[in-house]
Every structure is written in structure tokens, then in C-alpha cells.
Amino acid sequence: MYALVWCILTFGAHLKPICMHWFGFSGTKLHFNLFFRLYIKQPSSSxxxxxxxxxxxxxxxxxxxxxxxxIDKYQQIGFFPREKAFSLRYQTAGMLETVLRAGVLGEDDTGEESPKNLKIPSKWPSVVCENCLYSLENKSFPHNGSKGHS
Known part of the structure; x- marks a missing residue:
């Protein structure tokens, strides 16, 4: 068994780490996995x-x-640098929901917490479906395939 890992930290205000990106591989001589994982720092308790x-x-x-x-691949997030957009699979919807609801992105538009300790970043949070695209210009829209079928 062996493992090799690279870690990249992203820092927020006051140089405190807010997320870590892990790249690496692990396994045995004949069977190993390449992986990319994201660690997001959770809000501290009040x-x-x-x-x-x-x-x-x-x-x-x-x-x-x-x-x-x-040669099985498990891709959770797809990046489109030219379009400045990304896509999510349904497994990632839970991750995004957790990040939004945990208050990582701030309080809701009214500045109130309802229910207590639940923070929503906007009146119109992004809706996550099984396959969605997100871009800087637009909120989100469902993407069902190259032919556009629902």
C-alpha cells in the first residue's frame, strides 16, 4: 500500500485557511486510484x-x-474555463447545499437567521438538479444532454 498526496490551501480573511484541495493517488502495486478531494472548513460553533x-x-x-x-471515473464537478462555468452531478448537490446552508457565504438578505443557526446567502439561492450548469452571467439552468431533451 502506498499513497502520494499534494495539498493546496485557499486562504480567506486574516490568512485563515477556508478550503484545502487534495490531489494524489493511493493503492497497491497492481490496483491504485487517482483522486482529487475538496475539504471545506466548517463555521465554528458560537x-x-x-x-x-x-x-x-x-x-x-x-x-x-x-x-x-x-479505468472507472467518478467525476463530480466539470469545469468549463472558457465559458467561466461549471457543472455539478447530483452527489455534489448535497455538498453545495451544505456550504450554502452552513453560512459559509454569509447571512440571508434580511440579516436574520431563521431557523436559528441557518444562514442563506440570498433570497434566490441556486437550485441544484441532477445536472446543472452554473456561470458568472446566469444563475443556473438544467442541462439534460447534448440534444437538449428533458
Whole structure:
């Protein structure tokens, strides 16, 4: 068994890491996987205990994995750099929902939390379906295939 991993950190305000990108491979001599994973730092708890240093919690999401023995690929996010857009599969919908609801992107438009500790970044959060495209110019729209069938 062996593993080789690269990690890239993304920093937010005050040089605090907010997400980590992991690239690497692991496995045995005949069977190994290439992987790309995203770790997103979860919001810290509003409750603190004196003398207890709260360790940051990181949520792990599998973005892409390739089994080199069977050549099976598991792609969760597709990037389109020229169009400045990306696509998501349904497994990633849970990840996006978690990030939006956890308050990583800020409070809702009214500045209130309802229910408590639930923060929504906008009155119109992106709707995630099984296959959606997201771009800088538009919100989101369903993508059902090259022929445009529903």
C-alpha cells in the first residue's frame, strides 16, 4: 500500500485557511486510484468552553476519482474555463447545499437567521438538479444532454 498526496490551501480573511484541495493517488502495486478531494472548513460553533481550544472541522468532498485498474471515473464537478462555468452531478448537490446552508457565504438578505443557526446567502439561492450548469452571467439552468431533451 502506498499513497502520494499534494495539498493546496485557499486562504480567506486574516490568512485563515477556508478550503484545502487534495490531489494524489493511493493503492497497491497492481490496483491504485487517482483522486482529487475538496475539504471545506466548517463555521465554528458560537458556543465556547473556557480552557477548551475548538479545533476547526473540515467537511470532505470527493471531486474526482479514477480507478486505474478498471479505468472507472467518478467525476463530480466539470469545469468549463472558457465559458467561466461549471457543472455539478447530483452527489455534489448535497455538498453545495451544505456550504450554502452552513453560512459559509454569509447571512440571508434580511440579516436574520431563521431557523436559528441557518444562514442563506440570498433570497434566490441556486437550485441544484441532477445536472446543472452554473456561470458568472446566469444563475443556473438544467442541462439534460447534448440534444437538449428533458
Amino acid at each position: 458556543t465556547s468552553i473556557a480552557g477548551y481550544d475548538d479545533e476547526p472541522e473540515w467537511a470532505k468532498y470527493k471531486i474526482k476519482e479514477t480507478n486505474m485498474f478498471t
